[in-house]
Amino acid sequence: MTVFENRKRHMDLTGLHDECERNYRRLQKIAIDSRQVGCKVMLYYQERSIAGLSIEVIEVAKYTSTLNIVTEQAGPHWMPRIEVKARLYRDAKMVEVIEWCSDRTIPWALTEKVGLQARDEKWQWNIFLGEVLSYGLHHGIVVLEA
Numbered sequence: 001m002t003v004f005e006n007r008k009r010h011m012d013l014t015g016l017h018d019e020c021e022r023n024y025r026r027l028q029k030i031a032i033d034s035r036q037v038g039c040k041v042m043l044y045y046q047e048r049s050i051a052g053l054s055i056e057v058i059e060v061a062k063y064t065s066t067l068n069i070v071t072e073q074a075g076p077h078w079m080p081r082i083e084v085k086a087r088l089y090r091d092a093k094m095v096e097v098i099e100w101c102s103d104r105t106i107p108w109a110l111t112e113k114v115g116l117q118a119r120d121e122k123w124q125w126n127i128f129l130g131e132v133l134s135y136g137l138h139h140g141i142v143v144l145e146a
Helices: 003-009 013-030 121-139
Strands: 040-045 051-060 064-071 082-089 094-100 140-145
Touching (some): 013 082, 013 094, 051 121
Antiparallel strands (some): 051 064, 064 082
């Protein structure tokens, strides 16, 4: 079995939902007030004096909130910052990436449509968000800026 066939076989909706639920639990540990527009949390990494992760609530609806998540100094100095927009579903207790670096909106379908999007790109972005949140929880110091 090729790598592509293996990845295609493992792309199931249940697995994606599990990752989105884990991301919700990670955000709950950061303790951001997702019902307050403008609420902002900064995670400063212990080994650096600059903010490593910024999470801001930019839109609130009855059951959802939209978060802007920015990683600063995620890699070498020449690497640009990474900006992700995520939708937090309070009723379903899930967080899903909806936009990547302000230029790529994720289609609702899990399959590739016309264009350059990979079949598992939605998976990759949600897994990346989980890794960023986990790293921030493990190595960061939370500062609330309401």
